[in-house]
Amino acid sequence: MTAPRLGLLLDVDGPIASPVTRTIAIPSIVADLVALAAEGVPIVFNTGRSDAFIRQEVVGPLLDGGLAAGGRVHAVCEKGAVWCSIGPQYEGGMSDLAIAEDLALPRDFADEMRELVRAEYADLVFFDETKHAMVSIEQLVEVPNAAYLARQAEFDAKAMAALERRGLGVRRLDDVRPDADGAVQWRVDPTIISTDVESDRSGKDMGAERALELLAQDGELPVTWRTVGDSRSDYAMADWLHANGHDVAHVDVRPADGVPATPYPVLTAPDGVIHDEAGARFLADWRRGA
Known part of the structure; x- marks a missing residue:
């Protein structure tokens, strides 16, 4: 062949x-x-x-x-x-x-992010209900991209804080520094139209x-x-x-x-x-x- x-x-x-x-x-x-x-x-x-x-x-x-x-x-x-x-x-x-279940975020974290979107960001983004492992928040199509990007960092900080409250190691994708004990498990990855929260191994x-x-x-x-x-x-x-x-x-x-x-x-x-x-x-x- x-x-x-x-x-x-x-x-x-x-x-x-x-x-x-x-x-x-x-x-x-x-x-x-x-x-x-x-x-x-x-x-x-x-x-x-x-x-x-x-x-x-x-x-x-x-x-x-x-x-x-x-x-x-x-x-x-x-x-x-x-x-x-x-x-x-x-x-x-x-x-x-095929689904790698070991890469999935805790369900209670996904539930908290869904509620955060509903309560504070429904005019800006939607919670992607179709994901099996990641948690993704995406800009509404009708929202200007500049308006989305102006508030993205605010949401990202709340997502990171929610993981830290659970005692889970988390970093931003653009932060290459490991945490103090090397126990990073999850990361927050902002794109031009969304924020993905995902396993640090993915x-x-x-x-x-x-x-x-x-x-x-x-x-x-x-x-x-x-x-x-x-x-x-x-x-x-x-x-x-x-x-x-x-x-x-x-x-x-x-x-x-x-x-x-x-x-x-x-x-x-x-x-x-x-x-x-x-x-x-x-x-x-x-x-x-x-």
Whole structure:
């Protein structure tokens, strides 16, 4: 069996789904993903999103766009805590879920965050009821992003305090300092449209590891990888692949956060194109064999 020429590890929000509409807004993205899967290119969506979001906003359009059975398409959701396979051979387009229960937050913490949203932030965000392990609070679509970002840190501080009251070690994603006894268990990860509270063991690197475990079960691993994301945390996909001996380049579709020094190439779209418009350009290039 010949190894595929390319493998794709794709964040969803930003490169694939518009961060404004939270849907796949560019039709060529679906067409190119379907064509690449038909060619035998492995595609894994490596995301913090829930399986319910992927089913509705990604799997549905792919099936409608003609995704064929037998393609090597998978999803790793909630940053490694939930995973499944995708295709028309499965009921609803997705296989049964695998869930890492040891990565789930305490239920009483989730209940407190749900009540906090209801009592103080219902005009700004919603509590994502579809998550199995993470706790996610997301900006309402009708709310201006600037208004959301102005209050995000306030919510994040309350989430951290709630974990600390329970005696649980917690850090912000951008704080690389361990706590005094090294007992960090959870972290708070603010994005441009949400805050995720998650296990400190989860992440896009764990998602990459899960992705290769899935692909090892259905064929040869690719010769070359492209990882795609819109935040600094997405670089962890390429970090993991490079550290484990794979040829990889990372595509940053929102490089305004700054492109770090890496031991692998980092690609950005020309002309200042970002988010799903940049994702669409790269997918079109890869479909043509570029």
